[in-house]
Amino acid sequence: MSLDGYVAGPNPTLEDPLGENGMQLHEWVFGLESWRSQHGLEGGERNEDDELVTRSLANVGAQVMGRRMFSGGSGPWEDDPNAEGWWGDEPPFRMPVFVVTHHRREAREYPNGSSFTFVQSVEEAVSLARDAAGGKDVRVAGGASVATQCLDAGLLDRVDLHVAPVLLGGGTRLFDEASFRRLELLGVSGSDAVTHMSYRVS
Amino acid sequence: MSLDGYVAGPNPTLEDPLGENGMQLHEWVFGLESWRSQHGLEGGERNEDDELVTRSLANVGAQVMGRRMFSGGSGPWEDDPNAEGWWGDEPPFRMPVFVVTHHRREAREYPNGSSFTFVQSVEEAVSLARDAAGGKDVRVAGGASVATQCLDAGLLDRVDLHVAPVLLGGGTRLFDEASFRRLELLGVSGSDAVTHMSYRVS
Numbered sequence: 001m002s003l004d005g006y007v008a009g010p011n012p013t014l015e016d017p018l019g020e021n022g023m024q025l026h027e028w029v030f031g032l033e034s035w036r037s038q039h040g041l042e043g044g045e046r047n048e049d050d051e052l053v054t055r056s057l058a059n060v061g062a063q064v065m066g067r068r069m070f071s072g073g074s075g076p077w078e079d080d081p082n083a084e085g086w087w088g089d090e091p092p093f094r095m096p097v098f099v100v101t102h103h104r105r106e107a108r109e110y111p112n113g114s115s116f117t118f119v120q121s122v123e124e125a126v127s128l129a130r131d132a133a134g135g136k137d138v139r140v141a142g143g144a145s146v147a148t149q150c151l152d153a154g155l156l157d158r159v160d161l162h163v164a165p166v167l168l169g170g171g172t173r174l175f176d177e178a179s180f181r182r183l184e185l186l187g188v189s190g191s192d193a194v195t196h197m198s199y200r201v202s
Numbered sequence: 203m204s205l206d207g208y209v210a211g212p213n214p215t216l217e218d219p220l221g222e223n224g225m226q227l228h229e230w231v232f233g234l235e236s237w238r239s240q241h242g243l244e245g246g247e248r249n250e251d252d253e254l255v256t257r258s259l260a261n262v263g264a265q266v267m268g269r270r271m272f273s274g275g276s277g278p279w280e281d282d283p284n285a286e287g288w289w290g291d292e293p294p295f296r297m298p299v300f301v302v303t304h305h306r307r308e309a310r311e312y313p314n315g316s317s318f319t320f321v322q323s324v325e326e327a328v329s330l331a332r333d334a335a336g337g338k339d340v341r342v343a344g345g346a347s348v349a350t351q352c353l354d355a356g357l358l359d360r361v362d363l364h365v366a367p368v369l370l371g372g373g374t375r376l377f378d379e380a381s382f383r384r385l386e387l388l389g390v391s392g393s394d395a396v397t398h399m400s401y402r403v404s
Contacts, residue, residue, distance in 0.1 A: 003363070003377065003385065003401075004207060004375075004376075004377035004380050005206060005207040005375075005377070009382075020382070021382055024384070161205070163399075165384065165385045165386065165387045165401060166382075166383070166384045166385065167377060167380045167381070167382060167383045167384075167385070168382060169377075169380050169381050169382045169383075173206075173207075174206075175205065175206035175207070175369060175371075178206050178369045178371050179369070179371050180211075180222070180223055180368075180369060180370060180371045181368070181369045181371075182226070182367065182368045182369075183205065183367045183368065183369070184367065184394070185367045185392075185394050185395075185397065188390055188392060188397050190387075190390060192386070192387050193387075195387065195390050195399060197365075197397060199205075199367060
């Protein structure tokens with residue numbers, strides 16, 4: 001997220017689902033070896049940020065996602081039940097993904113091991129993802145609304161924040177609907193490009 | 203601020219100007235030797251947080267403050283030109299403080315070296331504070347609105363954030379009105395109770 005708490009900038013479009021300047025939140029990750037290999041690319045940097053990404057994904061067996069993250073940000077298309085997802089023919093997840101949406105859709109599977117299954121609630125998504133993960137961790141990939149719903153429903157053990165040194169001045173806030181809650185700081189690390197903050201939810 | 207970006211919780215009152223749970227943002231500071239000595243109290247902890255507070259105040263010669271921070275949070279009283287300030291007979295600043303407010307008021311001086319001078323704009327406040335500081339730093343103490351106005355007006359060299367491991371779920375946001383801007387991370391430190399993040403404004 002940005003220093004002012006946004007996970008996407010203002011005025012998202014289907015071409016630019018992260019909104020104005022929103023891509024700057026993710027710049028720290030694009031050059032990393034771990035991100036590039038996840039997306040089928042060679043090379044990349046191997047630094048502390050890279051180790052953290054590798055470590056945080058190593059034990060993940062399934063993911064949970066909101067309909068906006070599936071469909072490509074906020075916009076008129078997000079309510080179109082026939083719209084394709086934003087992730088193309090090779091979604092970079094390579095594991096089962098459970099999408100929370102009120103629209104009923106057929107599940108999809110891809111040759112690279114990614115799959116999308118559409119469910120009605122965060123509780124159902126986390127429950128199915130836990131089964132699918134087979135003892136590994138379940139990661140809530142986003143977006144903001146589903147992440148906050150999971151937190152408020154007591155479904156999260158841990159919150160990992162990656163704070164970019166930028167103010168977006170508007171957009172989609174990560175914790176817009178959060179309830180009062182104290183967290184326990186597990187650790188802080190990072191580089192010039194990003195600060196990683198990890199919390200246990202008690 | 204809180205993890206969700208608030209510097210005060212919901213429903214502030216004159217008795218509780220930081221709003222619901224807002225005091226939890228400051229808990230990390232109350233036990234420190236530096237905070238206690240600033241408020242005329244003996245004892246206190248001397249840890250890394252304490253060193254940071256001591257260091258960050260050591261070279262400050264004057265401060266800038268919004269009318270809400272002067273009068274005690276948001277509420278009906280903040281527009282009362284005759285209301286007393288919230289800080290009592292011994293404001294803990296011990297240096298000149300310039301308060302941005304549209305209400306014209308007489309300046310006040312206190313035996314401990316604190317003074318309040320009331321001015322009309324952040325530009326005027328920073329300019330007078332710079333003169334009063336005599337070569338030392340000017341600190342923008344708060345609240346959120348004045349801090350963001352100073353940032354957007356290009357009046358800040360540095361932003362120091364102290365992030366408490368708590369979600370407030372509502373209240374006064376620090377960066378509610380910020381403009382898009384990239385900052386340069388200078389350093390991150392802290393303890394279980396708080397994370398200090400320091401940025402250069404370019």
